[in-house]
Structures are given as structure tokens and as C-alpha cells.
Amino acid sequence: MSPTRALERAxxxxxxxxxxxxxxxxxxxxxxxxxxxxxxxxxxxxxxxYAERGAGARADDPWLQIIPCRAGHIxxxxxxxxxxxTNSRGSTARKLAALDFTTVHQDGSDGMTILFxxxxxxxxxxxxxxxxxxxxxxxxxxxxxxxxxxxxxxxxVQRPETAQISTQGAKAV
Numbered sequence: 001m002s003p004t005r006a007l008e009r010a011x012x013x014x015x016x017x018x019x020x021x022x023x024x025x026x027x028x029x030x031x032x033x034x035x036x037x038x039x040x041x042x043x044x045x046x047x048x049x050y051a052e053r054g055a056g057a058r059a060d061d062p063w064l065q066i067i068p069c070r071a072g073h074i075x076x077x078x079x080x081x082x083x084x085x086t087n088s089r090g091s092t093a094r095k096l097a098a099l100d101f102t103t104v105h106q107d108g109s110d111g112m113t114i115l116f117x118x119x120x121x122x123x124x125x126x127x128x129x130x131x132x133x134x135x136x137x138x139x140x141x142x143x144x145x146x147x148x149x150x151x152x153x154x155x156x157v158q159r160p161e162t163a164q165i166s167t168q169g170a171k172a173v
Contacts, residue, residue: 030076031118032062041067042131046075070129072111074121082118084128086111095127 034043049064050057067074071093072086083105086093093112097104101120106113116124136144 029079030062031078031080031082033065033067033074033076034060034062036118037067037121038133040132040135041125042133044068067130069125069131072128074124074128074130077115080118081115082121082124084114084116084124086114086128092127096124099123 033041037043043065044067045061045064046066049061052064053059062076065076069084071088071090072084074082074084077083084096086096088111089107089109093114096102096114096116097112099116099120101116102124103115104112105115114124
């Protein structure tokens with residue numbers, strides 16, 4: 001039996017057993033975008049993550065992480081490779097394809113999928129324009145906390161007169 005067929009059979013058996021995580025691969029890790037780039041860039045999950053795990057999912061699955069960009073998105077492809085998918089075949093896709101360290105994996109009418117080594121991420125990011133996380137200095141953080149303090153959640157306080165249920169006017173049945 002081929003290794004691919006064995007993996008397919010294992011996935012079917014896991015699905016029948018009630019396991020929902022289908023993106024695990026026993027012999028392959030990928031670049032964890034949240035650990036590697038999460039302090040600087042916004043990391044999201046692709047839409048299939050919520051289809052597999054439900055709307056309130058909290059499981060961390062590096063295979064389904066993406067970095068949204070102005071020109072598309074970047075996602076893991078393997079242990080040391082990332083992929084960039086462009087939203088169109090415009091100038092960004094052409095510039096990425098022209099780089100000497102990239103490989104065009106898929107060229108479609110609506111965009112390209114381009115593979116590149118994780119070490120070259122800064123050069124690809126300069127073309128793809130990933131969305132950055134908001135980063136505040138400690139002074140900015142303190143000023144925001146003071147400014148927003150009046151809107152902070154306050155725990156409910158029960159007043160003594162409302163603490164007991166009134167029995168006045170209740171009729172016996």
C-alpha cells in the first residue's frame with residue numbers, strides 16, 4: 001500500500017472515530033506563523049478552520065494560519081517554505097514571479113500561488129504588504145488605559161434592598 005493511501009485510510013478512520021482534526025500529518029511540521037511573525041503581523045485562520053472546528057474554535061493549527069495582505073495572503077507550505085497567493089495576476093504577482101528565489105506553483109486567471117523560502121519573507125512581505133498588528137509604546141498603553149477606564153466593565157453590585165425577593169402582595173395558591 002502506498003504511503004498516500006495509508007494516510008487517506010488513517011484520515012477516514014479518524015473521521016469515523018469522531019476526530020475532527022484532519023490537517024495533522026504525522027511526519028511533517030510546518031512554519032508556525034503566529035510564533036514566527038505574530039508579534040509584527042496579523043495572523044488569522046483560513047475559512048476551512050472554522051468549518052472543521054466550529055465558530056468558537058480555540059485549537060491552534062499552524063497549517064491553517066494565514067497572514068492577510070493587501071495583495072492576497074501568505075500561508076505555510078512546509079517545514080521551511082511559505083506560499084503567497086495573490087488576489088490577481090497584476091503587478092504584484094508578476095514581481096513575485098520574477099524573483100530568483102520564488103517558484104510559481106499555480107498560475108490561474110484570478111491570481112498566482114508562489115512558493116518561497118521562509119528566510120526570504122521580508123522581501124516577499126515588501127511586495128505583498130501584510131497587515132501589521134497595532135503596536136503601542138508603554139506610554140501609549142497607559143494613556144489608553146486611563147482614557148478608557150470609565151468604560152471598563154464593573155462587576156454587578158447587589159443592593160441590600162434588592163437582594164431578597166419581596167413576598168409582599170404574593171397570594172397563596
